[in-house]
Amino acid sequence: GVFLLDDSGQWAVLRAGHGEAGKAMLTEKHKLKINGKSMVASAILSGEARIVLDVDEKTVHFQNPYLPLIRSEMALPLTVKEDVLGALTIQSEQPQAFSDNDIVALQALANQVAVAIRNAQLMQDLEKASQELLRSKTYEAIATTTGEAIHWVGNKAAPIAGSANRVREDLLNLLAVVQAWGDIPLRKRENHPFGRLMRQTWAIASSQGLDLPSKAATLSDFTEDRLSLMVNLESILEDLNIIQQSSSTILNIKEDLIGPMRQQNSTAVELPALLRETVAEMGLPAGVVQADYDNSLPPVTGDTRQIDRVFTNLIKNAWEAQEGQPNPQIHIQVARAEEPGFARVQIHDNGPGIPPDILEKIWVSFFTTKGDQGGTGLGLSACMSIIQQSGGKIWAESLPGEGATFIVLLPFIDEKNIE
Ligand SMILES: Nc1ncnc2c1ncn2[C@@H]1O[C@H](COP(=O)(O)OP(=O)(O)OP(=O)(O)O)[C@@H](O)[C@H]1O
Ligand SMILES: [Mg+2]
Structure with missing residues (x-):
């Protein structure tokens, strides 16, 4: 045998x-x-x-x-x-x-068998490697094409949020002018700057095919209900919010999908400072985040923008996991890792935790349990690629009833390599 x-x-x-x-x-x-x-x-x-x-x-x-x-x-x-x-x-x-001769002959045979087995094993390894190469090449090709498409969509979405903001402001200004205009006695309206503004506005409206004076004439017949349906500031502002949120979702998807593919500009990153900024940027209610940072740590190496993205995604998840909970808590810790040469960032929340059967799947692109809340399932897969590219490690731990903990290891900067 x-x-x-x-x-x-x-x-x-x-x-x-x-x-x-x-x-x-x-x-x-x-x-x-x-x-x-x-x-x-x-x-x-x-x-x-x-x-x-x-x-x-x-x-x-x-x-x-x-x-x-x-x-x-x-x-x-x-x-x-x-x-x-x-x-x-x-x-x-x-x-x-x-006999002794048998033994010598059989050992020679065994040596040949061993070489044949080794060759078969090498062949298997080679086949596996070539399949992996094919897979990664295919992925690369798909990623490049989708990357370009996503870039394009993202760039189209980028100005939406700004425009919505300006529309909101302009609308409120217009309402203020209308209010002030109403307060001006009729005899003073002719030469008042508001009067000129009104006439200008009507002229622009009519050049756009909107006959404001005729429209205004019909309004006198309107009931109060019909009027309030027509001019409902609340619903206008709500629509503007929807537009803004949708565009920020598109930008988030773009960032999660193509961020990791971008050229990484590795520099020295001070984790405590970066985390303070990330947390402030997210605008969470006071008292939610508890920070426990070792400020004496040397800097790590990585692309600041990408690493910030990782922490934003993890903190966003920790926050979303505690939605509707009475006392949401996010505990962020920065310390030296047990692995020599690495800093360790730990983000812990008091949410429901992650069931063991999905603990591996959460890293897969498009895996989400928040489909109905607009989750795309790209956050963690982006975190994984970014951290792997930075030479670090990321994983999740979760015990039932004790919330979820995400751990990120990042390599300290190699002082010798700084110019
Ligand atoms: N802190 C956490 N507590 C419990 N479950 C979590 C936590 N973080 C992630 N998960 C689970 O992992 C899934 C994938 O997370 P990921 O960030 O990749 O996508 P998402 O949050 O669903 O959507 P997106 O980040 O694109 O808005 C989540 O849907 C959720 O089920
Ligand atoms: Mg997420």
């Missing part, structure tokens, strides 16, 4: 077997612990042939229920250079079945 070491190096697994016994053992996935007690283990550990010419005389044997009649057996290591891949075993029902 042929035994090969498994990936853990703890077991020799039967991979080929001869005869009835061999087949039966293969179906049972027969394996032997590498602890030196079996002949196979001892051949693998020592890298030397183990031979017993009368099984009953020795304690080192197969003790195999499938092979009760075996009297001679041999375990030959399968070695390529220094590497032991496993062992080849040969059994006989005859005592003293192998």
Whole structure:
């Protein structure tokens, strides 16, 4: 039979077997612990042939229920250079079945078998690597095309928020003018600056195809209800808010999707300062964030804008997880990591936590449990790519009922590399 070491190096697994016994053992996935007690283990550990010419005389044997009649057996290591891949075993029902010559010939055979096995393994590795390359190339091509499309959409959306803001302001100004205009006595209106403004406005409206004076004339017939439907400041402002939020969602999606693909401009990043800024920028209610920052840490290396994006996404998630909860809390900690050379940022919330069955899936693009609240499921996948590109690590921990904790490790800047 042929035994090969498994990936853990703890077991020799039967991979080929001869005869009835061999087949039966293969179906049972027969394996032997590498602890030196079996002949196979001892051949693998020592890298030397183990031979017993009368099984009953020795304690080192197969003790195999499938092979009760075996009297001679041999375990030959399968070695390529220094590497032991496993062992080849040969059994006989005859005592003293192998001569010295047999042993030499069989070991030569075993060496050839080992080379063949190693080649097959290398072939498998090569195939896997080429598949991975293909996958990543395909991904790259898709990413570039979608990246460009998203960039384009994002750029179109960028001015929307600003425009909505200006419309809101202009509208409120116009209302103020209308109010003031109403307060001006009729005889003073002709030469009043407001009067000129009104006439200008009407002229612009009419050039746009809107006949304001005629429209105004019809309004006198309107009931109060109809008027309040027509001029409803609340609903106008609400619409403006919707426009603004939609555009900020589009910009967020754009940033999550193409941010990580952007050229990373690595500089020294002071984590406590960056986090203070990120938190302030998010405008969370007072008392929600508790900061525990080690200000004596050396800077880490990374792209400030991208790292800020990571923390914004994580804090946003922590906040969203506690929506409707009475006392939302986000605990942010910056400290030295146990891993030498890394800073550790920990963001903990008091939300419902993350169920174990989705703890891995949350990192996948478009995985979201907030579909109905407009979540896109891109936040964490963006965090993952950014942190990986920065040479750091990110993961989540969550125990039922104890909220969720996201941990980010970032490498301290290598002082030697600063110019
Ligand atoms: N702090 C947290 N507590 C509980 N669940 C979380 C937390 N952070 C993330 N999750 C889970 O992981 C999922 C994916 O998070 P991710 O940030 O990628 O997307 P999202 O928040 O749903 O949408 P987006 O960030 O694009 O608005 C969330 O929908 C949620 O189920
Ligand atoms: Mg999110």
